[in-house]
Amino acid sequence: MKYHKDIFEIIFFARGGQGAKTAAEIIAQAATGEGKFVQAFPNFGPERSGAPTKTYLRLSDSPIRTHEPVIDPDVVVVLDDTLIDSQDVTFNLDKKEALVINTTMSEHEIREKIVNISKAAYEGQIYAVDASGISLEVVGQPRPNTVILGKFIQVTEAVKLESVILEFRKIFEAKIGKENCEKNVLAIEKAYDTI
């Protein structure tokens, strides 16, 4: 799936401390490296560990001037599937648009939960990936925030997988060591390869 809108807009739904801001910034840096224009900012609500958060990301081929929050996303990424019980994550997400979600639930279950909150059937695409499971298996820790980027890139082709991996290494190699960094890269690649 490819998007040709002037500005490609994404909302990350997560909980405070899950690293959605880091995930959005990795994509932003990767896209900048590819010569694109970007904007990434958190919804500036009260940030408390565990509380629902929203992070916005814009990608474009020309400079981005608006500073309004994203209200009509092209893609929504959900890092924690319990959020769909309380947040209207598919708001303004249309038929040809996509929800990328970290979950082990079936598509049917996800759609039922969405109807409960948004009071209307969601007609867009759903791309479920067990990012927490992959992270636990490959890295040994349940850190879905960067793993889910693999799926996000596969679905949107918004940036190249290589750019994201390059950026991940740049940010994390010194912080977590080469071995751990490569495990994370492997997990991103694994999420990218899921069907």
Place this chain on the structure above:
Amino acid sequence: MINKTYKKLALTGGAAAAEALRQIEPEVMPIYPITPQTPIIETYAKFQADGMVDTEIIKVESEHSAMSAAVGASVAGARTVTATSSQGLALMNEVLYIASGLRLPILMVVSARALSAPINIHGDHLDVMGARDAGWLQLFSENAQEVYDKTIIGMKLAEKVNLPIMVIMDGFNTSHSVENLETLETEVVKKFVGEREAINPLLDTSNPVSYGPVALQNSYFEFRIDQEKATLDAKEEYEKIAKDYEKISGRHYALFEEYRTEDAEKILVLTGSAAGTAKVVVDHLCDKGEKVGILKINLFRPFPHEEIAAVLKNAQEIIVMDRAQSIGTKPPFYTEIISSLYQAGEAKDVKSYVYGLGGRDIFQKQIEDVFMGKVDGQYLNK
């Protein structure tokens, strides 16, 4: 000659300010943390700890002390910078007047934020508007690129006119948003800002001077007249420096930015991050055949009355959006614009709206409604 070897980066507004400061490399930086300014001094302190800059960072116990230390360092002859927000700026208040009265070229980056009470850490312009009569130059920024550029321009301007300057960004909206910007080579920036040539520095012991004297009925008045003249003259210096900066960067910042104002029947006056949002609205409305434009304030102190009136006199409708109140009277930008027009003999109806207090989001749709006269009341709080 335009420097072609620029780098396109993605940084927050706070990091963009820190990057400009790294290249300027001030000699002294007294610091005290406060949200949403902290990332600026945090990032700079890391540069210093990594040995990238040779700056004396003074960690003080309050903003009052930060500004006091800045006054001391600047009087001594050092290139001095600091940063603050909100309550921090309010706490500095009495020392702000000392910095400007002593004619000290201190640069302060302000990540503008709401004032208590009630407690709110988010963006608006109440803090900087509270300091608008303190004798500081005030320069507003729309995005991370402008924060970077105006920090460099501001440093040079302050030292040229011997007056302190606030380089202002919107707290969170700009300070915490990652956006693209192009930076210059460090040598280019260093050459542009040059070295501070302090007039009568206190540490020049072979030419002893005294600072902070008493000036009573016989001379205080004249000091104030001189200070006002120096501040008004800074407008021309700003324009010269902005032109010189264009030569090295390709980016020009006039006293204010005119966006599609030529032939515009309606002109919206505003500043900060909302100006970017408003530009998108203007493009959209112009595409539909509306004649609308924007006048974005860059230099707020000194205020360019004549130049602004010359642009606004051609508009049929003028709208002003303030991100602050001036409780008990009309909002700050609004009263300035009314004054500009009246002084130019152009008494016009001007609409006034207040938006974004305490970090309230502003959407393109709201600005479109403002242009189309669809908003009831003066507050864009819906």
